[in-house]
Amino acid sequence: GQNIDQPTEMTATEGAIVQINCTYQTSGFNGLFWYQQHAGEAPTFLSYNVLDGLEEKGRFSSFLSRSKGYSYLLLKELQMKDSASYLCAVVLTNTDKLIFGTGTRLQVFP
């Protein structure tokens, strides 16, 4: 079976840094996505990692370790608008199918 775990909820303060972890055990692996989803809206693409290491994109960075089955999303200089759910999703080998993690609901406080 497929297993992708994230913390259910996290809180942080405006201006701070937060790291959202994702661990996975899947039958195959062809990359990992991070999506942001505001309440009542569709998920929007944040990042895609297929090789080990850190990918930086503005205030958001994503890290992948394939040997450890581990990824994290790092959000810097948090803003109130970053309050949302963050979903990691694994792409299975030889498909474009996404298997989603449980999602992490982040609340940013002033």
Added chain:
Amino acid sequence: SAVISQKPSRDICQRGTSLTIQCQVDSQVTMMFWYRQQPGQSLTLIATANQGSEATYESGFVIDKFPISRPNLTFSTLTVSNMSPEDSSIYLCSVVGTGIHEQYFGPGTRLTVT
């Protein structure tokens, strides 16, 4: 990136009825998927909509309950049949873009079954 629209955006339906959800993309795409997101939950893949052939369903989802059509490379429908309150969810279609593993989501259809 692809622009995806879904109809209806939301609906309230009675138990035992069926609802067909449409997904329209502004460009031809090879891969289209249907997902379900139950209240407070993450997304679960229902099926891959295959153009010109039967959809490929994930474990726990069957064609009789969720028939899918994909008549061309820009359009797909998902029907939720013989609905029960447990089918109350957001249903989203997604497509794979031209870039490596780019995947975009439609705005979703919020279904409430009473």
